[in-house]
Amino acid sequence: MTIDAIVIGSGIGGLVTATQLAAKKAKVLVLERYLIPGGSAGYFERQGYRFDVGASMIFGLGQRGTTNLLTRALSAVNVSQEAIADPVQIHYHLPQGLDLKVDRVYEKFLQNLTAHFRHEERGIRRFYDECQKVFNCLNNIDLLSLEEPRYLLRVFFQHPLACLGLVKYLPQNAGDIARRYIKDPQLLKFIDMECYCWSVVPADMTPMINAGMVFSDRHYGGVNYPKGGVGQIAQKLVEGLEKAGGEIHYQARVTKILIEQGRAVGVQLANGKVYRGKRIVSNATRWDTFQQLLPVEGIPHNEKKWQQNYQKSPSFLSLHMGVKQSVLPEGTECHHILLEDWEKMMAEEGTIFVSIPTLLDPDLAPSGYHIIHAFTPHWINDWQGLSQDEYEAKKEKAAWAIIDRLEKIFPGLDAGLDYLEVGTPRTHRRFLGREDGTYGPIPRHKLRGLLKMPFNRTAIPGLYCVGDSTFPGQGLNAVAFSGFACAHRIAVDLGL
Numbered sequence: 001m002t003i004d005a006i007v008i009g010s011g012i013g014g015l016v017t018a019t020q021l022a023a024k025k026a027k028v029l030v031l032e033r034y035l036i037p038g039g040s041a042g043y044f045e046r047q048g049y050r051f052d053v054g055a056s057m058i059f060g061l062g063q064r065g066t067t068n069l070l071t072r073a074l075s076a077v078n079v080s081q082e083a084i085a086d087p088v089q090i091h092y093h094l095p096q097g098l099d100l101k102v103d104r105v106y107e108k109f110l111q112n113l114t115a116h117f118r119h120e121e122r123g124i125r126r127f128y129d130e131c132q133k134v135f136n137c138l139n140n141i142d143l144l145s146l147e148e149p150r151y152l153l154r155v156f157f158q159h160p161l162a163c164l165g166l167v168k169y170l171p172q173n174a175g176d177i178a179r180r181y182i183k184d185p186q187l188l189k190f191i192d193m194e195c196y197c198w199s200v201v202p203a204d205m206t207p208m209i210n211a212g213m214v215f216s217d218r219h220y221g222g223v224n225y226p227k228g229g230v231g232q233i234a235q236k237l238v239e240g241l242e243k244a245g246g247e248i249h250y251q252a253r254v255t256k257i258l259i260e261q262g263r264a265v266g267v268q269l270a271n272g273k274v275y276r277g278k279r280i281v282s283n284a285t286r287w288d289t290f291q292q293l294l295p296v297e298g299i300p301h302n303e304k305k306w307q308q309n310y311q312k313s314p315s316f317l318s319l320h321m322g323v324k325q326s327v328l329p330e331g332t333e334c335h336h337i338l339l340e341d342w343e344k345m346m347a348e349e350g351t352i353f354v355s356i357p358t359l360l361d362p363d364l365a366p367s368g369y370h371i372i373h374a375f376t377p378h379w380i381n382d383w384q385g386l387s388q389d390e391y392e393a394k395k396e397k398a399a400w401a402i403i404d405r406l407e408k409i410f411p412g413l414d415a416g417l418d419y420l421e422v423g424t425p426r427t428h429r430r431f432l433g434r435e436d437g438t439y440g441p442i443p444r445h446k447l448r449g450l451l452k453m454p455f456n457r458t459a460i461p462g463l464y465c466v467g468d469s470t471f472p473g474q475g476l477n478a479v480a481f482s483g484f485a486c487a488h489r490i491a492v493d494l495g496l
């Protein structure tokens with residue numbers, strides 16, 4: 001039977017594309033190089049612990065509005081996922097005693113922040129209220145492909161003000177808007193951290209549309225943890241995909257996208273097997289897609305331009321720990337950010353991110369124990385060219401430096417450690433198939449908001465990209481949007 005769409009990779013971007021197409025009765029095949037689906041939203045099990053590999057703070061699992069794209073993607077193929085509400089998005093432990101919690105309740109968050117910056121009360125409210133404006137524009141409209149003129153026309157006639165609002169914010173960055181209202185340098189550093197901790201760049205380089213989503217949805221749909229672990233989202237999407245007649249093959253590593261007369265017509269696997277399809281979708285990063293799966297000499301001009309504007313963000317050093325319950329003081333929150341010196345916010349091993357999912361779902365660890373996932377940015381270069389012994393020693397040293405720092409918020413961590421597994425940029429590259437283990441693309445220099453981020457079609461007819469190297473970038477809810485948009489464009493192209 002002819003395959004309508006072959007999707008390379010089962011990250012959330014790839015799976016949302018596949019399920020959306022399958023729901024429209026397209027014949028879909030997903031090819032995944034690893035043993036399970038999910039990519040960065042996958043999991044692994046060790047000694048009774050179920051660890052999330054990457055994604056841990058989940059947006060898009062809310063129940064209301066139009067921006068709850070994970071919930072919507074699941075229900076489109078008749079599956080659902082129980083979600084546990086996280087009452088605090090992040091507990092920040094920042095320099096100069098700036099210790100504060102981002103409460104799920106908007107007014108409570110504003111109060112917590114204002115308590116540290118009384119003189120900026122008005123500016124704080126004006127900045128975050130403006131983020132809510134962006135969110136309200138998005139949360140009113142159907143979110144589909146911006147490459148489909150008839151859809152654009154339709155939403156424009158249905159919601160002209162929301163569309164004009166979005167057009168206004170598309171070229172803007174959060175830092176410019178923050179500086180319009182806020183003068184205090186320490187508060188501006190805090191806004192930088194608010195952006196950096198998910199966009200990996202400071203506020204000046206973070207698109208306002210994305211900041212509007214994150215800073216508002218956390219108080220609207222909220223951050224919600226999937227019962228059973230983050231890996232459940234992908235497992236459920238696969239269940240829905242199969243129910244809708246789609247197929248997924250594991251240990252199916254695509255090594256080549258086949259081009260005939262300038263058009264993508266199929267793929268070849270590492271084992272030599274060939275599949276042909278009417279449309280090919282790559283959920284691999286753009287670097288992997290255009291430099292590994294296609295001949296480098298033929299890289300399209302617009303991809304070269306994209307690489308001049310965007311670079312690979314660093315990868316992470318990840319500590320997956322099992323710890324005794326006694327390590328966590330009463331009232332500990334699920335997510336923490338630790339930084340001791342503002343100058344080091346963007347440095348390797350500067351900011352430490354922490355997620356403790358067992359506070360929301362205790363079933364992920366043996367009784368009496370918790371999971372602490374701590375991660376910090378790291379570049380692959382430092383991990384190349386080492387012997388096995390050197391690699392292990394470097395991992396050990398780096399991990400203990402992080403544990404020592406975490407003792408500040410979790411006294412007794414070292415003594416209460418029951419299990420430790422350390423992942424490096426090499427681990428991310430190997431298991432996620434992402435060049436240099438990168439977290440995703442970041443602007444090389446200040447760009448105008450999201451204007452330079454490509455949509456799903458590529459310069460090669462028949463070939464589409466989905467995932468975090470397409471509009472609007474990193475984040476599970478963001479790549480879910482990219483999946484909705486990609487499937488919409490393909491469905492129109494196939495006349496479904």
Ligand SMILES: NC(=O)c1ccc[n+]([C@@H]2O[C@H](COP(=O)([O-])OP(=O)(O)OC[C@H]3O[C@@H](n4cnc5c(N)ncnc54)[C@H](O)[C@@H]3O)[C@@H](O)[C@H]2O)c1
Pocket residue numbers: 008009010011012013014031032033034037038039040041054055056057058252253254255283284285288431432433434439440466467468469473474475476479
């Ligand atoms: N919320 C958080 O805390 C957090 C943390 C880390 C990552 N994330 C997010 O996760 C998102 C990643 O989603 P995504 O959908 O873009 O990508 P992904 O990297 O998660 O998924 C890509 C999938 O494609 C597979 N693949 C790659 N090359 C292949 C090949 N040649 N053949 C077959 N399969 C191949 C990989 O194994 C992987 O399963 C990012 O946006 C990132 O921001 C979130």
Ligand SMILES: CC(C)=CCC/C(C)=C/C=C/C(C)=C/C=C/C(C)=C/C=C/C=C(C)/C=C/C=C(C)/C=C/C=C(\C)CCC=C(C)C
Pocket residue numbers: 056057059090138143144146152153155156163164166167197198199209210211213214335336337353354355472473474475476477478481
């Ligand atoms: C018609 C006319 C004229 C016009 C039109 C216009 C329009 C319509 C426009 C539109 C637009 C749109 C649709 C857009 C969209 C967007 C979106 C969806 C976005 C989204 C976003 C999201 C995001 C960004 C998210 C993110 C998140 C993340 C990344 C997270 C992460 C996290 C981390 C990493 C960390 C954690 C932490 C700790 C652990 C502590």
